[in-house]
Amino acid sequence: MLDIKSFIAGRVSLMESSEIREILELTEGKNVISLAGGLPDPKYFPTEELAEISSYVLKEYGWRALQYSVTRGLREFREEIARFMERTGTPGEMPYNIIVTSGSQQALNLLAQVLVNPGDIVAVEKPTYLAAINEFKAVGASFEGIPVDDEGMRVDLLEERLKILKAEGKRIKFVYTVPTAQNPSGVSMSNDRRSHLLELAEEYDFLIIEDDPYSHFMFEEVNFKRLRSMDKYRVIYTSTFSKILSPGLRLGWVAAHPDVIDALEIAKQNADLHTPTFNQLLAAEALRRGVVDKHIPRVKEAYKRKRDVMLEALSEHMDGLARWTRPVGGMFIFAYLDENIDTKEMLPEALSAGVAYVPGSAFYVDGSGRNTMRLNFSYPSEEMIRMGIERLAEVVKRYATSSV
Amino acid sequence: MLDIKSFIAGRVSLMESSEIREILELTEGKNVISLAGGLPDPKYFPTEELAEISSYVLKEYGWRALQYSVTRGLREFREEIARFMERTGTPGEMPYNIIVTSGSQQALNLLAQVLVNPGDIVAVEKPTYLAAINEFKAVGASFEGIPVDDEGMRVDLLEERLKILKAEGKRIKFVYTVPTAQNPSGVSMSNDRRSHLLELAEEYDFLIIEDDPYSHFMFEEVNFKRLRSMDKYRVIYTSTFSKILSPGLRLGWVAAHPDVIDALEIAKQNADLHTPTFNQLLAAEALRRGVVDKHIPRVKEAYKRKRDVMLEALSEHMDGLARWTRPVGGMFIFAYLDENIDTKEMLPEALSAGVAYVPGSAFYVDGSGRNTMRLNFSYPSEEMIRMGIERLAEVVKRYATSSV
Numbered sequence: 001m002l003d004i005k006s007f008i009a010g011r012v013s014l015m016e017s018s019e020i021r022e023i024l025e026l027t028e029g030k031n032v033i034s035l036a037g038g039l040p041d042p043k044y045f046p047t048e049e050l051a052e053i054s055s056y057v058l059k060e061y062g063w064r065a066l067q068y069s070v071t072r073g074l075r076e077f078r079e080e081i082a083r084f085m086e087r088t089g090t091p092g093e094m095p096y097n098i099i100v101t102s103g104s105q106q107a108l109n110l111l112a113q114v115l116v117n118p119g120d121i122v123a124v125e126k127p128t129y130l131a132a133i134n135e136f137k138a139v140g141a142s143f144e145g146i147p148v149d150d151e152g153m154r155v156d157l158l159e160e161r162l163k164i165l166k167a168e169g170k171r172i173k174f175v176y177t178v179p180t181a182q183n184p185s186g187v188s189m190s191n192d193r194r195s196h197l198l199e200l201a202e203e204y205d206f207l208i209i210e211d212d213p214y215s216h217f218m219f220e221e222v223n224f225k226r227l228r229s230m231d232k233y234r235v236i237y238t239s240t241f242s243k244i245l246s247p248g249l250r251l252g253w254v255a256a257h258p259d260v261i262d263a264l265e266i267a268k269q270n271a272d273l274h275t276p277t278f279n280q281l282l283a284a285e286a287l288r289r290g291v292v293d294k295h296i297p298r299v300k301e302a303y304k305r306k307r308d309v310m311l312e313a314l315s316e317h318m319d320g321l322a323r324w325t326r327p328v329g330g331m332f333i334f335a336y337l338d339e340n341i342d343t344k345e346m347l348p349e350a351l352s353a354g355v356a357y358v359p360g361s362a363f364y365v366d367g368s369g370r371n372t373m374r375l376n377f378s379y380p381s382e383e384m385i386r387m388g389i390e391r392l393a394e395v396v397k398r399y400a401t402s403s404v
Numbered sequence: 405m406l407d408i409k410s411f412i413a414g415r416v417s418l419m420e421s422s423e424i425r426e427i428l429e430l431t432e433g434k435n436v437i438s439l440a441g442g443l444p445d446p447k448y449f450p451t452e453e454l455a456e457i458s459s460y461v462l463k464e465y466g467w468r469a470l471q472y473s474v475t476r477g478l479r480e481f482r483e484e485i486a487r488f489m490e491r492t493g494t495p496g497e498m499p500y501n502i503i504v505t506s507g508s509q510q511a512l513n514l515l516a517q518v519l520v521n522p523g524d525i526v527a528v529e530k531p532t533y534l535a536a537i538n539e540f541k542a543v544g545a546s547f548e549g550i551p552v553d554d555e556g557m558r559v560d561l562l563e564e565r566l567k568i569l570k571a572e573g574k575r576i577k578f579v580y581t582v583p584t585a586q587n588p589s590g591v592s593m594s595n596d597r598r599s600h601l602l603e604l605a606e607e608y609d610f611l612i613i614e615d616d617p618y619s620h621f622m623f624e625e626v627n628f629k630r631l632r633s634m635d636k637y638r639v640i641y642t643s644t645f646s647k648i649l650s651p652g653l654r655l656g657w658v659a660a661h662p663d664v665i666d667a668l669e670i671a672k673q674n675a676d677l678h679t680p681t682f683n684q685l686l687a688a689e690a691l692r693r694g695v696v697d698k699h700i701p702r703v704k705e706a707y708k709r710k711r712d713v714m715l716e717a718l719s720e721h722m723d724g725l726a727r728w729t730r731p732v733g734g735m736f737i738f739a740y741l742d743e744n745i746d747t748k749e750m751l752p753e754a755l756s757a758g759v760a761y762v763p764g765s766a767f768y769v770d771g772s773g774r775n776t777m778r779l780n781f782s783y784p785s786e787e788m789i790r791m792g793i794e795r796l797a798e799v800v801k802r803y804a805t806s807s808v
Contacts, residue, residue: 002637004663007577007611009521009543015670042467050470051462058455063446066454066650102506102654106676117413138674139413173411207411233406246470248681250506259408266419270542271675272510276683277652 016134023347027356033388036356038183038331039379041306044299045246049291050282057281069277071269072261073100073253077284081253084287088216090229090237090255097232097255099264102275104213104240104252108135110271111209111236111254114263116141120173121165125153127334127363127372129183129211132176143365144172152189153177155196162204174207174236180224181214184334184363184374186327188222194230201234212239216296218329219304228255236260241283243299243331244292249279303331303378306385310377313386317393321400324375331378334360336371338400343373346399355391420538427751431760437792440760442587442735443783445710448703449650453695454686461685473681475673476665477504477657481688485657488691492620494633494641494659501636501659503668506679508617508644508656512539514675515613515640515658518667520545524577525569529557531738531767531776533587533615536580547769548576556593557581559600566608578611578640584628585618588738588767588778590731592626598634605638616643618734620700623708626732632659640664645687647703647735648696653683707735707782710789714781717790721797725804728779735782738764740775742804747777750803759795 118140126145360372522544764776
């Protein structure tokens with residue numbers, strides 16, 4: 001009997017399938033309100049503008065839009081990205097500092113390949129972005145989880161850990177952070193902590209990955225400086241067009257020291273040769289025409305409204321059952337339930353009641369956070385948000401009673 | 405002094421930058437006729453049809469074309485791929501046998517990740533496709549190189565090696581082959597050898613990767629059966645839209661046993677979440693409208709003409725200086741020079757004379773083939789082919805004399 005599974009390489013077992021994607025599959029086609037995903041609201045995609053741009057690009061560039069192109073990305077696209085960064089607070093990027101990636105998932109995948117030797121220690125926020133954990137784990141990283149409070153990562157606690165590790169002859173290779181409108185906690189790192197983090201990077205000789213998908217969607221007046229604007233040597237910056245234009249085009253980028261870009265280029269050539277030429281030209285033209293810049297405030301306003309609707313619904317239905325973050329930006333609220341409640345165990349009950357969320361433990365490198373959950377407000381309609389939270393409250397009430 | 409390079413992980417040194425890309429960069433913008441690349445002739449891209457389809461897709465599917473989608477690829481696209489395979493001689497594929505990839509480079513990258521444990525033995529043709537060698541090497545494969553003659557891989561020699569390896573307690577994990585219009589040699593494996601290869605796969609329990617980018621561009625009446633049409637268990641099939649539609653869209657696919665597809669799906673989720681939704685819808689519609697089917701014979705005719713022009717030019721200028729293949733399909737002629745000539749060493753001289761080729765040793769896993777070169781006829785115009793071969797002949801003449 002032919003056993004195909006026996007041919008599969010060991011490294012596949014290190015790769016984790018995203019829990020979120022699994023939940024999404026469970027809810028597909030069913031009458032479940034999903035607060036689990038991380039999808040942008042497609043109502044706001046600039047679909048008509050992109051239809052116009054598509055025709056223009058194929059007319060203007062002709063076959064060049066359909067031919068192979070260079071691995072690091074079209075120069076004109078990298079120039080537009082540098083300009084976009086400049087006008088949104090991160091000046092000084094040159095095309096040779098930038099590589100185009102097939103979404104920020106690929107950026108994280110290539111960074112993991114290029115930076116992590118098995119056993120290297122990576123420091124991350126606790127909680128942090130699930131997909132980043134999975135990427136670093138798949139190449140053999142071990143983790144230091146640094147707690148987050150209202151001002152973002154507890155850099156003082158990071159410093160303590162650095163001291164202890166140093167005494168043990170160990171070091172942190174890099175810190176991965178989502179400093180602005182963090183996923184999943186919704187907080188932003190204060191500028192003081194950002195400065196402190198950069199000082200520690202010097203002192204303890206580590207790099208920093210600044211993952212920045214949400215900083216264009218800030219609902220409050222938050223004064224923040226991107227880490228990349230403060231240090232062009234140690235900070236590797238990554239962002240994505242998924243939220244500022246369209247996720248289905250799969251476009252992201254990394255801005256970093258040329259030595260990092262060179263290594264990423266080799267890895268990317270192995271991965272997929274280059275990001276689609278056509279898609280790069282679409283996004284370059286969308287930047288050039290101001291489609292992205294006009295798109296951002298529209299989306300921001302909509303997400304702010306939805307956040308407020310979710311906060312209201314939480315106050316109305318979940319008061320006393322949980323506490324939750326008031327995110328300054330982004331797409332998620334993070335909720336903390338009673339310590340006795342395991343949100344992973346509760347999930348099947350929630351699904352039967354017609355509401356889905358992501359159990360928070362997936363965002364903790366140390367397996368803690370079992371009483372937490374991530375709630376998405378960018379995708380569901382305002383009505384669905386209200387209904388979803390109402391359903392969720394009922395489940396929590398019932399579950400809390402039955403599990404006591 | 406901050407040394408960023410010291411942060412780069414060891415595995416990057418295992419990844420080889422493609423020699424072809426390096427040569428392409430050397431020739432860029434210079435007055436060099438490049439017979440080195442592997443580019444399709446963009447004159448034949450269905451640019452207008454794709455402009456029409458782009459508008460249609462964004463109108464018909466609206467935001468769905470711009471939203472995230474599932475990792476294995478849109479079901480309707482996988483169905484169109486299955487239909488295309490059926491009407492071109494490989495019936496019986498189901499959507500669950502298929503995963504969409506970001507070009508066939510990604511297909512090879514994911515297959516390498518999913519199948520190769522460090523030290524696993526992979527058998528390949530000698531010569532074989534350079535990028536495949538690099539992918540398998542990067543994950544720690546070791547190689548068995550099996551010579552090729554006019555009927556493709558010498559399966560009898562593979563059998564000898566299998567016997568010897570078995571006696572040593574070793575095995576081959578899989579055979580990677582480009583059986584039809586092989587790159588770089590241009591030959592096709594006879595059906596008898598294909599049957600023999602499948603028998604050996606049973607007897608010695610290995611898998612087969614059938615890489616099939618060129619089989620739609622056969623210039624001669626070659627009677628061949630795809631390996632995948634002969635065995636749906638052991639044969640993993642991969643192909644690409646780069647030659648039948650457009651390389652700049654970065655679309656490829658793998659058809660294989662569901663257990664392989666499942667593993668590829670996990671690896672692809674880590675790699676880039678999914679292939680761009682928009683691009684998949686474009687290609688699905690191009691298949692539906694018959695754009696691909698109409699495109700293929702046009703391109704085939706053009707490439708056949710160009711092959712003939714190159715064969716003629718070779719006869720005229722290189723007679724007595726080299727022997728060369730008469731490819732039954734594809735985009736390349738492979739040439740064998742005098743044993744004393746090292747084509748890698750000769751390359752700088754060729755570049756100064758205004759012509760580029762790929763030194764053949766890159767296609768040999770054992771470092772042999774130093775007197776060979778690959779010549780591309782799909783991209784340059786007929787005039788450039790003639791001029792290029794004329795220049796090349798001068799270089800070889802001069803070099804042969806000077807190096808004696």
